[in-house]
Amino acid sequence: MADVIPPHSIKIDENNCIGCVRCMKACPTKAIRVRNKKARLINERCIDCGECLRVCPYNAVIPLTTSPSDLNSFKYRIAIPSPVLYSQLGQHIMPSEILSTLKEIGFDYVYDEALVCEMTGIVIEEYLDENKSPRPIISSTCPVVVRLIQRLFPDLCQLIIPIEPPRETAAKNLRKEISKEFKISEEDIGIIHITPCPAKIVSINRPETLNKSFLDGAISIHEIYNSIMINLKKLERPTMLKSQGEISGIGISWAMAGGEIRGLKYYHSVSVSGVYDTIKILEDVEAGRLKDIEYLECLICPDGCIGGPLTVENRFIAKSNILRLIRIFGDKRRVDTHFVKQLYKEKLFSFERGIAPKPFPPLAKDKGEAIKRLKLKEKIIKKLPRTDCGVCGAPDCETFAEDIACGETALKDCVFLNPVKESASL
């Protein structure tokens, strides 16, 4: 593992980057510039959504998820796969088969996150029961949405439900239980999430609501897919695994948008997915237009986690697979509600600390200077062509004007104002 914890879930490989503008254009928070024909990431602006990763055709955006070889540093290895994994391997493979395959490829113990998803649903209801205002309460599941709110909608941090996402709760509990049951020291246990997106690695490396994440890493579905596939073929079917009887479709449905609010008794809840739709709805929340909504589930990937950038299966097929599993496992809760409520009272699900606002850096720290730069920016915009071509290295003319006002680049980089002379001939 690297000595310095990287601030983000991706890095740009300068050897592969050819300096095109795709990632810069795709970035919803304008966190990328192209300088000297290489993409550069502005750390304070990146929210780890992975849009750059989706669009780069040159393998220059590298996800920083845990490598399967890192598993060797732990004596006892536990996998907590996202329920998304159940949607990735065709419609005839059951969750129990996938879980037992994980045991073939290096894990000593496998835990079904769907179970804790179902529990967390009950906990969300409890929280909404106890806290009648403010509204809407926003889901904490997607780490990118949490970061987006901290950065772009700092005032809404107080609306995020102070309940850990299922992956953390599961890991928290497992570490204690496994250590006790198998007499292994807690430090020797490595708990690995199997993830459809790179953002989880940031919430593990730099948790916002915990002093230390209960997870030790996150391996991408993309990276583990082949070895699961190969071992599934070897598996003698059908496999019966104890856990199969415990889970319901409610927990599995968390893999896709709408899963969290499925079965919630607060029917006036809303599910939103995709980065632009999420920003749009959060703007409405900020403007105070959605106070009659009880619970708001926002997931940054299109259609939710099944649309994650590190998945393998086409997300529409994945959705169909999840819907099939919901039909098989049923739409009724199976976990013991009283037991879950007791654990909630014992704070098993709670944040250790609240989410602090982390607004984007302003034009300048001094307000007078910031106003000065804002005026300069408006003046510069008027000179620019407004074609948003990106050749200057900024994603659009407005951002270019902002960069000039902050002294980071110069007007001469605009090809419309300073046409490049034709020099090369074919």
Added chain:
Amino acid sequence: MAPKDIGLEHIFQEEFEIKGGDFINAGEASCKIRNILKEIGIDANIIRRVAIASYEAEMNVVMFARRGIMGFTVTPDKIFITVDDEGQGIEDIELAMQPGYSTATPEMREMGFGAGMGLPNIKKNADTFNISSTVGVGTKLEIIINMNGNNYNG
């Protein structure tokens, strides 16, 4: 605190036109104001107060006037919002300032407006609030919100 000398370069001004009866674009001016304040790095609490005051003022023009101009000025110490509308005006300002009083139509109420909290909300969120009106001509608002020296420190 004595007002310090500020140069023109430290004053940002913008004007927004608001159309009466345009419920589709209602709220755009206050949204733009909010974004400008975020760019300057104004404290979230101040932004919230400005956003509420400017939104309510904007909605009053949309609901009750033919057209209006919202002026927005920000200096390092204060935020000024002025609204100057052409419309029916307010007959009894004292009555209009009372929470719950509204002359909104049933249709507007159906859309969730006209709770009679507009002007009281503006006053609550402003450090200085002035209102004057001429029946049949229009209404003028002046809102000032102080920064209290809160600088960006993140």
